[in-house]
Amino acid sequence: MNFSAVYHRTTDNYCYPLNESELIVNLKTGYDVERVFICYGDPFSAGILGGNEQWVPQREEIPYKKKLKHQIWWTTTLKPEFKRCRYYFELQTANEKWFYFEDGFLTEKGLHLEGKMLQCFTFPWMNSADINRTPRWVNDTVWYQIFPERFCNGDDSLSPEWVKPWKKGKVRNEDFYGGDLVGITKKLDYLKDLGITGLYLTPINESESSHKYDTTDYRKIDPYFGDEKIFKHLVEESHDHGMKIMLDGVFNHCGRKFAPWMDVVEKGPESKYYDWFMIHEWPFRKDGKAAKSGQYYTFAFIDNMPKLNTNNPAVIEYFVSVCEEWVQKYDVDGIRLDVANEVSHEFCKELRKRLKAIKPDIYILGEIWHDSSNWLLGDQFDAVMNYPLAGTISDFWINQELTNHDFECGINRCYTMYMQQVNDVLFNLLDSHDTNRLIDKVKSLDVFYQQLAVLYTMPGSPCIYYGTEIALEGGFDPDCRRCMPWDEIDSGKYDDRLGVVKRLIELRKTNSLFRSRNFHFPNTINNQRVIEYIKIGEYGDSQMAVYLNCSNEDIELQGFIDPIFSLKYDKTKKVLKPYGILISKQV
Numbered sequence: 001m002n003f004s005a006v007y008h009r010t011t012d013n014y015c016y017p018l019n020e021s022e023l024i025v026n027l028k029t030g031y032d033v034e035r036v037f038i039c040y041g042d043p044f045s046a047g048i049l050g051g052n053e054q055w056v057p058q059r060e061e062i063p064y065k066k067k068l069k070h071q072i073w074w075t076t077t078l079k080p081e082f083k084r085c086r087y088y089f090e091l092q093t094a095n096e097k098w099f100y101f102e103d104g105f106l107t108e109k110g111l112h113l114e115g116k117m118l119q120c121f122t123f124p125w126m127n128s129a130d131i132n133r134t135p136r137w138v139n140d141t142v143w144y145q146i147f148p149e150r151f152c153n154g155d156d157s158l159s160p161e162w163v164k165p166w167k168k169g170k171v172r173n174e175d176f177y178g179g180d181l182v183g184i185t186k187k188l189d190y191l192k193d194l195g196i197t198g199l200y201l202t203p204i205n206e207s208e209s210s211h212k213y214d215t216t217d218y219r220k221i222d223p224y225f226g227d228e229k230i231f232k233h234l235v236e237e238s239h240d241h242g243m244k245i246m247l248d249g250v251f252n253h254c255g256r257k258f259a260p261w262m263d264v265v266e267k268g269p270e271s272k273y274y275d276w277f278m279i280h281e282w283p284f285r286k287d288g289k290a291a292k293s294g295q296y297y298t299f300a301f302i303d304n305m306p307k308l309n310t311n312n313p314a315v316i317e318y319f320v321s322v323c324e325e326w327v328q329k330y331d332v333d334g335i336r337l338d339v340a341n342e343v344s345h346e347f348c349k350e351l352r353k354r355l356k357a358i359k360p361d362i363y364i365l366g367e368i369w370h371d372s373s374n375w376l377l378g379d380q381f382d383a384v385m386n387y388p389l390a391g392t393i394s395d396f397w398i399n400q401e402l403t404n405h406d407f408e409c410g411i412n413r414c415y416t417m418y419m420q421q422v423n424d425v426l427f428n429l430l431d432s433h434d435t436n437r438l439i440d441k442v443k444s445l446d447v448f449y450q451q452l453a454v455l456y457t458m459p460g461s462p463c464i465y466y467g468t469e470i471a472l473e474g475g476f477d478p479d480c481r482r483c484m485p486w487d488e489i490d491s492g493k494y495d496d497r498l499g500v501v502k503r504l505i506e507l508r509k510t511n512s513l514f515r516s517r518n519f520h521f522p523n524t525i526n527n528q529r530v531i532e533y534i535k536i537g538e539y540g541d542s543q544m545a546v547y548l549n550c551s552n553e554d555i556e557l558q559g560f561i562d563p564i565f566s567l568k569y570d571k572t573k574k575v576l577k578p579y580g581i582l583i584s585k586q587v
Helices: 136-140 181-186 188-194 228-240 259-270 313-330 345-358 387-398 404-414 438-442 445-457 486-490 495-510
Strands: 015-017 023-029 035-041 058-061 064-067 072-078 085-092 097-101 104-106 121-123 143-146 198-201 205-207 215-221 244-249 334-337 363-366 427-429 461-465 518-520 530-536 543-549 562-570 575-586
Touching: 023 035, 023 085, 035 072, 064 404, 181 188, 181 228, 188 495, 198 334, 198 461, 215 228, 215 313, 228 244, 228 313, 244 313, 244 363, 313 334, 313 345, 334 345, 345 363, 387 404, 387 427, 387 438, 387 445, 404 530, 438 445, 445 461, 445 495, 445 543, 445 562, 445 575, 495 562
Parallel strands: 143 198, 143 461, 198 244, 244 334, 334 363, 427 461
Antiparallel strands: 015 023, 023 072, 035 058, 035 085, 064 072, 085 097, 085 121, 097 104, 205 215, 518 530, 530 543, 543 575, 562 575
């Protein structure tokens, strides 16, 4: 047996309570392991440990597994009657049987060796306070990300003097076009008709830039976007339209005109805010190289974005109180933390504790592009932006040598990284203000729709970036931040594209299988560039099949087919054309 491929621990995503009564247990093995059994019971079912009675566990096979690139992920759900669980695994290959304990592997003989102390895995107690609880409403939400400055100019009187005429095509970050909160409010009917139920706004606090990630005042709405009254009205109207609101909090760094930073620039070590930042040397250079020369830490070596010291209790208190104000004053439903992986864990823990005390179902989201396990244990974030999923989806179409097995393993990796309750609320996206546009990545409307079909049928909470519903073009920042072409939308130019996206969103909202966390890849079609996966209902009583033909060949489908959604599918011949989509009911 490949012992080095076997791994389990009694923490994190390997063993955790899903709720008050269910304990999830996961195990990794190599592909040589054909069957796995879990032997479990209460640690004290035979009396106090060390007594004369023998502990006799229950033995159950673990039937559920997911393929990873080099390993298999086995998963089961136990219901410990007394909230404690002691267990070990029985692993069977074609020729061997081994028993896996916390301290290693035993043979059958070693298992029954007289006097042998069995060092079982143990989950000591399912304390209700330690259960990772995520807000239920998020899985049912369809998000829409808005970059306010480029979405809609609703009130010319708010625009700066140097505002440029609304335009089509490429833009620069230094250009202002007058997008504001009034414009967003005016487009709520459009967004509701699209099917959107959640709005994620990039920063709206006072800032010098068009993107607002260099905050000047965290307690003030940027005057070119509006004011407190206008934002309160937007939140109220959004709620009336059945939409949640999530704000963007930039707490890793600030802008050069943030008052505490200006005080430090003026007074140096004499400033009471000196320790609010990560400073090594003062006075500062003025040639744009202060960060690279090591005088102080910043965001991405940008001198005008000094890094905040979120290890400092005063800084933690200030910014957590800012977030409390956003929730209490405006009734926002979520907060996304920018560059969340560089903010201290202490800050994140205090933020969660304080915000959940005000609004228990508030959604706390971190911008982290990599494995985020340390932030998703129930004491910091509810979820992160699921860039690993976006990368897995994108890679399959970019690299034509990848097979459906590669796709399956990549998707499974994304959904075995975290707890199930986290998977339910992951923020799934294919493009954003930090990436090139989806249509720029795929170059083809057929592939564009295929990737959206995956987005809307995966567990989590899907988000599209403003303009993605019409396949708005744009390369990397700043080109991905173009003005929304309302004249063309209103003229009906994009009605066909809007129709496809609306249908996918409608199905996501009305068909629970689209949102289900349960899926597997049967891969029954003899073509390695055809993706096939089955979504399964919560109680196993309903199924839905998703087929994506990513090859250049017609694919003939067998058996019962009842289309829910299809593009490039010949119903008469049961043929899925190249780069077609079929989502079908299953019997």
